[in-house]
Amino acid sequence: MTQIGNLGFPRIGARRELKRAVEAHWRGGDAATLQATARELRLRHWTLQREAGVDLPPSNDFSLYDQVLDAAFCVDAIPGRYRALADADPLAGYFALARGHQRDGIDLHALEMTKWFDTNYHYIVPELHADQAFALRDDKPVREYLEAQDAGIETRPVLIGPVTLLWLSKTTDGSDRFALLERLLPVYAALLRKLHDAGAGWVQIDEPALVLDLDDTMRAAYRRAYAALADIVRPKLLLATYFGALDDNLELAASLPVDGLHVDLVRGREQLDAVLHALPAGRTLSLGLVDGRNIWRTRLDDALVLARYAVEARGADAVQLAPSCSLLHVPVDLKQEKALDPELRGWLAFATQKLDELRLIADALTDADAAEPSLAEARAAIDARRQSARVHRADVAARLQAIRPVDAQRLSAFGTRRVAQDALRPLPAFPTTTIGSFPQTLEVREARAAHKSGTLSDADYDAFIAAETASCVREQEALGLDVLVHGEFERNDMVEYFGEQLDGFAFTKLGWVQSYGSRCVKPPLIWGDVARPAPMTVRWSTYAQSLTDRPMKGMLTGPVTILQWSFVRDDQPRAATCRQIALALRDEVIDLEAAGIGVIQIDEPALREGLPLRRADWAAYLDWAVESFRISASGVADTTQIHTHMCYSEFNDIIEAVAAMDADVISIETSRSRMELLDAFVRFRYPNGIGPGVYDIHSPRVPDVDEMTRLLERAADRIPPAQLWVNPDCGLKTRGWPETRAALQALVEAARRMRAHTPVTRAA
Numbered sequence: 001m002t003q004i005g006n007l008g009f010p011r012i013g014a015r016r017e018l019k020r021a022v023e024a025h026w027r028g029g030d031a032a033t034l035q036a037t038a039r040e041l042r043l044r045h046w047t048l049q050r051e052a053g054v055d056l057p058p059s060n061d062f063s064l065y066d067q068v069l070d071a072a073f074c075v076d077a078i079p080g081r082y083r084a085l086a087d088a089d090p091l092a093g094y095f096a097l098a099r100g101h102q103r104d105g106i107d108l109h110a111l112e113m114t115k116w117f118d119t120n121y122h123y124i125v126p127e128l129h130a131d132q133a134f135a136l137r138d139d140k141p142v143r144e145y146l147e148a149q150d151a152g153i154e155t156r157p158v159l160i161g162p163v164t165l166l167w168l169s170k171t172t173d174g175s176d177r178f179a180l181l182e183r184l185l186p187v188y189a190a191l192l193r194k195l196h197d198a199g200a201g202w203v204q205i206d207e208p209a210l211v212l213d214l215d216d217t218m219r220a221a222y223r224r225a226y227a228a229l230a231d232i233v234r235p236k237l238l239l240a241t242y243f244g245a246l247d248d249n250l251e252l253a254a255s256l257p258v259d260g261l262h263v264d265l266v267r268g269r270e271q272l273d274a275v276l277h278a279l280p281a282g283r284t285l286s287l288g289l290v291d292g293r294n295i296w297r298t299r300l301d302d303a304l305v306l307a308r309y310a311v312e313a314r315g316a317d318a319v320q321l322a323p324s325c326s327l328l329h330v331p332v333d334l335k336q337e338k339a340l341d342p343e344l345r346g347w348l349a350f351a352t353q354k355l356d357e358l359r360l361i362a363d364a365l366t367d368a369d370a371a372e373p374s375l376a377e378a379r380a381a382i383d384a385r386r387q388s389a390r391v392h393r394a395d396v397a398a399r400l401q402a403i404r405p406v407d408a409q410r411l412s413a414f415g416t417r418r419v420a421q422d423a424l425r426p427l428p429a430f431p432t433t434t435i436g437s438f439p440q441t442l443e444v445r446e447a448r449a450a451h452k453s454g455t456l457s458d459a460d461y462d463a464f465i466a467a468e469t470a471s472c473v474r475e476q477e478a479l480g481l482d483v484l485v486h487g488e489f490e491r492n493d494m495v496e497y498f499g500e501q502l503d504g505f506a507f508t509k510l511g512w513v514q515s516y517g518s519r520c521v522k523p524p525l526i527w528g529d530v531a532r533p534a535p536m537t538v539r540w541s542t543y544a545q546s547l548t549d550r551p552m553k554g555m556l557t558g559p560v561t562i563l564q565w566s567f568v569r570d571d572q573p574r575a576a577t578c579r580q581i582a583l584a585l586r587d588e589v590i591d592l593e594a595a596g597i598g599v600i601q602i603d604e605p606a607l608r609e610g611l612p613l614r615r616a617d618w619a620a621y622l623d624w625a626v627e628s629f630r631i632s633a634s635g636v637a638d639t640t641q642i643h644t645h646m647c648y649s650e651f652n653d654i655i656e657a658v659a660a661m662d663a664d665v666i667s668i669e670t671s672r673s674r675m676e677l678l679d680a681f682v683r684f685r686y687p688n689g690i691g692p693g694v695y696d697i698h699s700p701r702v703p704d705v706d707e708m709t710r711l712l713e714r715a716a717d718r719i720p721p722a723q724l725w726v727n728p729d730c731g732l733k734t735r736g737w738p739e740t741r742a743a744l745q746a747l748v749e750a751a752r753r754m755r756a757h758t759p760v761t762r763a764a
């Protein structure tokens with residue numbers, strides 16, 4: 001019988017129960033209450049999966065913060081400075097690694113956080129060094145396996161594979177991560193033995209790095225790692241690859257001495273034949289048939305063709321059906337979305353529905369006739385979407401056709417623009433600004449919730465947002481910031497807010513997806529051609545500008561980021577959807593300028609994340625991504641200063657594309673990496689303005705003036721000071737007002753110190 005597997009289930013809970021429990025714990029709630037909620041969620045999800053027909057639900061896919069941090073903690077990859085706390089109080093130590101710790105005389109930064117492959121999920125980057133030792137510190141995978149077993153549910157524990165774990169990590173001394181493999185493997189061996197002794201028949205060992213371009217070091221690491229794990233006492237290993245096809249790594253993956261291989265047939269449909277040929281007899285093949293990265297219903301007939309083909313080739317018992325990757329990246333349950341347009345709803349499948357789809361494929365394999373009515377219903381929904389007259393708009397198509405190269409070109413080169421901008425808007429050296437959002441306090445969120453539910457009138461909600469904005473402007477003036485922002489109080493999220501005002505988008509009420517730690521996002525659904533029916537931000541930006549003589553930055557989310565952080569239609573190239581969004585934003589930029597907003601920031605934090613995983617595909621992506629940004633930014637006069645902002649990104653390999661965006665000023669997240677991320681800008685001699693972040697806003701920790709000044713000095717050693725701006729790493733929406741005030745006070749003071757002791761010469 002063909003079994004159904006699953007690579008991971010969303011852990012946050014259908015109602016974000018985990019978020020609320022974790023945040024309550026951070027506010028002083030006891031650990032036992034948090035652990036009880038965590039247990040309850042795990043049990044709920046295992047039961048749900050079993051009831052949906054999953055034969056071996058995953059365990060250890062749960063995490064209180066992040067699965068990579070769990071893996072680092074498990075193998076004792078804990079930097080020395082956190083050890084005392086982690087030894088005394090493991091949970092406090094764990095959260096200190098994730099978000100810093102500033103209490104009882106202890107002052108610890110958080111570890112770096114970055115994107116999980118090309119997703120909007122962020123993981124904590126393990127910090128290693130040449131003398132790194134590993135040990136089995138925490139047997140969480142065994143505990144959670146036994147917890148399910150106690151509940152009568154047999155699970156398949158998930159581990160991040162040793163090579164992918166090292167690839168995800170960084171060494172602080174520049175040493176080779178993979179040289180640590182031989183020290184790490186005995187810990188994996190010990191853990192696998194424990195899982196075996198606990199009764200686990202299978203373990204899913206995630207090696208998504210196998211879909212990347214691998215160098216010889218990594219290929220050798222794979223061979224060494226799995227050879228070392230071949231002849232030990234352990235459960236069977238399912239090597240899980242996802243987020244793409246194996247391509248040139250197929251031979252390597254198939255040759256590793258494991259018991260099964262999972263392949264992504266959504267992004268790598270065409271690899272099935274090659275996989276069937278390459279995989280030795282006797283191995284289980286898990287087929288990733290249902291998209292774990294998007295929310296459209298699966299074309300079950302197509303999936304069934306692949307499943308039948310594989311079953312014929314290898315036999316039903318050697319094949320499993322699964323989502324393409326963990327379902328972490330999609331919302332939990334479509335059934336909660338009662339308000340969604342019914343036609344659109346019929347086109348969708350969330351995590352729970354995706355498991356039902358797998359069940360249906362499995363049923364159709366054994367009894368095609370019995371499954372036919374359900375298959376026919378799915379077919380009808382897919383056909384309805386394909387033929388829907390609502391999806392395509394002639395006016396949008398015509399405008400896209402009419403884009404000319406000059407539409408993606410500012411009027412003059414940066415040097416000319418800078419002179420014009422400085423003349424119109426003189427600013428001190430090291431000008432200070434923020435990235436846009438100010439604290440989204442409980443009061444702000446509650447007011448929006450009340451407005452949405454109808455208990456707060458439009459007029460009262462407007463008055464509330466106006467008061468928050470005005471007070472934020474006063475705060476910034478009092479702090480002495482140079483370029484102000486309106487605070488983004490009217491926005492639920494930087495992407496959802498724009499999606500709500502654009503045609504072609506739809507929204508869920510509870511379609512939450514974990515972004516990092518306790519933070520979630522509700523990605524909009526792009527289902528049709530995109531157009532802007534009316535200005536989106538002009539009203540709040542001009543209101544804020546009316547309250548101050550200082551420049552007020554208009555604040556927009558860029559086309560690539562709106563695309564990347566939405567669930568995107570799959571019936572046309574992403575590039576086409578991106579250009580549609582770019583044109584809508586271009587109109588907004590022009591409207592802002594006409595309304596007197598002379599500084600406009602177009603955030604593109606997801607530009608790097610959207611980069612294809614294989615280098616061969618980069619150039620094509622960067623071409624349309626950069627062009628889209630430029631289309632949105634280029635409809636304005638030289639005097640209008642365009643800013644962009646990026647966070648959680650490595651810039652080394654895309655610096656030319658970043659420069660090609662030609663923003664007048666870019667602010668980037670650099671504080672956790674102690675300005676390392678500036679290296680690319682230094683090497684490239686990046687000519688435009690740069691604001692390297694000096695305040696890590698993902699942590700409640702407040703940096704002091706000395707610390708920020710040191711970071712600015714490091715920046716000024718590398719970048720000509722005339723190019724430098726002073727700002728936090730990212731928006732302040734997750735912070736509270738007291739810490740924001742304290743940190744910004746220090747930031748403004750650090751800029752003043754820099755002005756006092758660093759000569760700034762402006763190139764004319």
Ligand SMILES: CN1c2c(nc(N)[nH]c2=O)NC[C@@H]1CNc1ccc(C(=O)N[C@@H](CCC(=O)N[C@@H](CCC(=O)N[C@@H](CCC(=O)O)C(=O)O)C(=O)O)C(=O)O)cc1
Nearest residue numbers: 120445446448449492493494495515518519520521565734
């Ligand atoms: C900059 N980042 C973003 C990413 N992706 C996005 N789509 N948006 C981003 O901003 N990716 C990279 C980073 C990731 N960083 C973050 C940072 C912060 C959050 C975050 O704060 N998320 C919030 C939810 C935001 C939101 O949609 N808020 C709504 C709904 C608020 C709500 O929960 N209301 C309650 C009622 C009120 C209450 O009791 O609190 C309810 O509905 O139950 C709003 O403000 O209206 C989060 O809380 O996780 C995400 C990613």
Ligand SMILES: N[C@@H](CCS)C(=O)O
Nearest residue numbers: 435436437603605731
């Ligand atoms: N303007 C946004 C950017 C976040 S990446 C903010 O400040 O929250």
Ligand SMILES: [Zn+2]
Nearest residue numbers: 605647730731
């Ligand atoms: Zn940011």
